[in-house]
Each structure stands twice: as C-alpha cells, then as structure tokens.
Amino acid sequence: MYTCVVCGSTQPATAWRCSCGGPLEFTQQPAPSIETTPSLDHNAGLWAFENWLPVDCAVTLGEGFTPLVDAPDRDVSYKLEWLFPTGSFKDRGATATISHAVELGVDHVVEDSSGNAGKAIATYAAYAGLDAEIFVPADAKPGKVRAIERTGATITKIEGSRQAVTDACMAQLAEETDPETPTAWYASHAWNPAFFEGTATFAYELVAQRDWTAPDAVVTPLGHGTLFLGAYRGFARLSNWGLIDSIPRLYGVQATGVAPIVDARGGWIAGDGTNTVADGIQITEPVRADQIQTALDASGGEAVAIDEQRTQEAYDRLHRNGLFIEPTCAVAPAAVDVLREAGELDAGEDVVVALTGTDSNR
Ligand SMILES: [Zn+2]
The missing domain is CATH 3.40.50.1100 (Rossmann fold)
Structure with a gap:
C-alpha cells in the first residue's frame, strides 16, 4: 500500500501515481531495532539491508556494496x-522494483528510458522471467538500444522529445481498464516507489x-x-x-x-x-x-x-x-x-x- 506525497491519500500497490497526479511512497516505513540492524554480510550486497527494505528479495544479481x-x-x-x-546505480532500484513486481504477481513491466534505467529494468525483468517493454527515443544511441534488445525486451521507439517518450508510455498505461489487475506495470525509475x-x-x-x-x-x-x-x-x-x-x-x-x-x-x-x-x-x-x-x-x-x-x-x-x-x-x-x-x-x-x-x- 502506498501514500501520496502530495495529498496524503492511500493508494493500492498496483498504482504508480496518485489519482491527484502526485508521486507515491510506501505507507509502511522501516524501523530500526537491535534485531533489524543488518549483520552486514557484504556478500549479500545491498540485500544485507533487507530488513530496511519494504520488499522481500526475489530477484538479485549480486548488486551492491560498491567500493x-x-x-x-x-x-x-x-x-x-x-x-x-x-x-x-540503477540496479539498486531495479532489484527492489522487479522484486516488488514478482511479489505482486506482475508479469509485464513497462519503462521509458534509453539509458541506464532501461538496461537495468530490462535485465532484471528478463532474469525474473517477466516480459518487459521499454519505450525509447527514436534517436537513442544504437549501442544502448542494442543492450536493451539483448535482454529480450520489446523496444518501442517514439519520435520527438524525451518527454514524448514518457507520454507514450503513460498513454499505454492509461489504457488499462482494470487498475486492480493491470496487464502492464510501470517499473519507472522516476515514479515507482520501490x-x-x-x-x-x-x-x-x-x-x-x-x-x-x-x-x-x-x-x-x-x-x-x-x-x-x-x-x-x-x-x-x-x-x-x-x-x-x-x-x-x-x-x-x-x-x-x-x-x-x-x-x-x-x-x-x-x-x-x-x-x-x-x-x-x-x-x-x-x-x-x-x-x-x-x-x-x-x-x-x-x-x-x-x-x-x-x-x-x-x-x-x-x-x-x-x-x-x-x-x-x-x-x-x-x-x-x-x-x-x-x-x-x-x-x-x-x-x-x-x-x-x-x-x-x-
Ligand atoms: Zn494525491
């Protein structure tokens, strides 16, 4: 469950923004205790802090504890x-976001990015066996697009500005008819609370x-x-x-x-x-x-x-x-x-x- 940072209303975990347009945060916040202070197994990467994360580790590639x-x-x-x-660093967000998607039973994620966030989400989605669709600008650097393509993600190229790419992605999400069981879930590095x-x-x-x-x-x-x-x-x-x-x-x-x-x-x-x-x-x-x-x-x-x-x-x-x-x-x-x-x-x-x-x- 999420809380809107603008109006304070509660939203379901399938939402990616509030009905007022505001961005969301997890309603439940982590709390420290002696029991939850991480034992700091660096081999666990950033999941050494799992007790401070609102999602359970479902998809990890060994990321974190960077030098x-x-x-x-x-x-x-x-x-x-x-x-x-x-x-x-986008892998920090991708491991949490795709773990959350798995937790929610999502099988199709969308994201708009021609760069590091697109690569991260597409890779973690592929590793988790989820379908990913990545919206990219038509003039995105070919090397970056190929890196995303190699994950097996679907690439949707959009003409125009970077904002036009986000708008196209959002337009697809807006077509969702059932917000409780969406067929596409927005794994956005800008919006997704996870x-x-x-x-x-x-x-x-x-x-x-x-x-x-x-x-x-x-x-x-x-x-x-x-x-x-x-x-x-x-x-x-x-x-x-x-x-x-x-x-x-x-x-x-x-x-x-x-x-x-x-x-x-x-x-x-x-x-x-x-x-x-x-x-x-x-x-x-x-x-x-x-x-x-x-x-x-x-x-x-x-x-x-x-x-x-x-x-x-x-x-x-x-x-x-x-x-x-x-x-x-x-x-x-x-x-x-x-x-x-x-x-x-x-x-x-x-x-x-x-x-x-x-x-x-x-
Ligand atoms: Zn709101």
Whole structure:
C-alpha cells in the first residue's frame, strides 16, 4: 500500500501515481531495532539491508556494496556506483522494483528510458522471467538500444522529445481498464516507489562502510533525482534512528542548459551553453521536483549546474586515473572543484562523490 506525497491519500500497490497526479511512497516505513540492524554480510550486497527494505528479495544479481575509495585525482572519496551488473546505480532500484513486481504477481513491466534505467529494468525483468517493454527515443544511441534488445525486451521507439517518450508510455498505461489487475506495470525509475527504496541503500552502505559515520557532504548527478532522493531518504532515516549524528549536505549536479532545479532555486551555475556531454541527466521536468527541493533545503546542500567543458575535462581526468565512468556522471567530480572555489565546500571537509555509470555500451 502506498501514500501520496502530495495529498496524503492511500493508494493500492498496483498504482504508480496518485489519482491527484502526485508521486507515491510506501505507507509502511522501516524501523530500526537491535534485531533489524543488518549483520552486514557484504556478500549479500545491498540485500544485507533487507530488513530496511519494504520488499522481500526475489530477484538479485549480486548488486551492491560498491567500493568506497580515496579519489586519485581530488581530495574526496568516490563511491564506485558504476560497478553493478548492468553498469550503473540503477540496479539498486531495479532489484527492489522487479522484486516488488514478482511479489505482486506482475508479469509485464513497462519503462521509458534509453539509458541506464532501461538496461537495468530490462535485465532484471528478463532474469525474473517477466516480459518487459521499454519505450525509447527514436534517436537513442544504437549501442544502448542494442543492450536493451539483448535482454529480450520489446523496444518501442517514439519520435520527438524525451518527454514524448514518457507520454507514450503513460498513454499505454492509461489504457488499462482494470487498475486492480493491470496487464502492464510501470517499473519507472522516476515514479515507482520501490525504485527509491532501492536507491536508499546507497546511504545505508556508505555509512556502514565508514563505521557508521556520515561524511560532511555527498555529491551526486541530478536528473530525475533517482539516486539523490534515495540517498536523502536513507540518510534521513539513519539520522532519525540515531545511527548518524546528522544528514550530510547533499549537492545535486545538473547540466547547464537543462537545469530545472538549479533554475528554480537560484543554485550555482558554472559556465553556459547546453551541456550535451551529460546527456543522461537532461530531464526538463523531474517528477519529484518538490521532494528534491525539500531534500536540498533540509540537508543544507545546493543544486549546481556544470557546463560541457568542465564535464569533459573531469571525464578525461577520471579516465586517465583508471575510472572508466560515462561522461554524464563526470559532472559530480567537476562540481566539487566549482563548490570548493566558491567556498561552498571547505578544503578540509569530508566529501563523498558518487560515480554513477560505466563507459561501456555507449
Ligand atoms: Zn494525491
């Protein structure tokens, strides 16, 4: 059962958004106790935190407990979130979401993404024996589309903008005549509540890897806020439970030219033009924008927009240091340099940067 974050009404587990249009969350929230504190079997991956997840593990590819390393090129720590079965942190959400689908008896999932989320959902669905239909832009990179096709998923190509792809996916869902027993279930990385419970394990893992201490600040790329909001949720819970002293300041990094969160709040902007190198976070209308703003305010962090040149430079430097990440996530380390120059991050502060996607399959 879910609760709407906008109007507070209760919705069935087959719903993907509220009848008011608002995004949903699981009604039942996890609670800590000595019995539920994870024993931290790292071999269990992120499912070491199963007691803090609202779904039982049904589909896992061994994801999670990504390395936390000292950065070779800056005075920060990197959490290597590209070291997942399908090459990005989206597997955190996919393992939780597809496990939830199995729990609900769903046999057909739909998603709209030409990138990491599409790959993750299609792969986990295939492994679980579910049919998957992935809506992608007609001009999506062929390598990414082929990676999705190899899972056996059905690809539906849509002409027009990225928003047109989401609209087409939603139009199919709107044709469902029986909301109690839908024939297609929206495994969306932007909407599905289970996806965000999965990405909350980023915070659990990070704090556990640091002997149950939080850093001063965490920097992540920011498109729909899939990782950013999950991380905030995880840190907020750990703080409420008294397992960490306070929530780290969260910095969400967007691409110049497509930075709706930065624009709305007057965040930091470094450079100009449209940053096409960071194509994976070019989201004009994040569906959980209000939640993102709340998380930025509550953590004391800020939104930042990074231009193409800074992204490309950070990307090249990471690759020279053996960090084979995709260009989009280079915005996060690039933002550290900008935030330090601006005095937003102090030199001695303990900062963790998420490197979120692999460079393969481009
Ligand atoms: Zn509502």
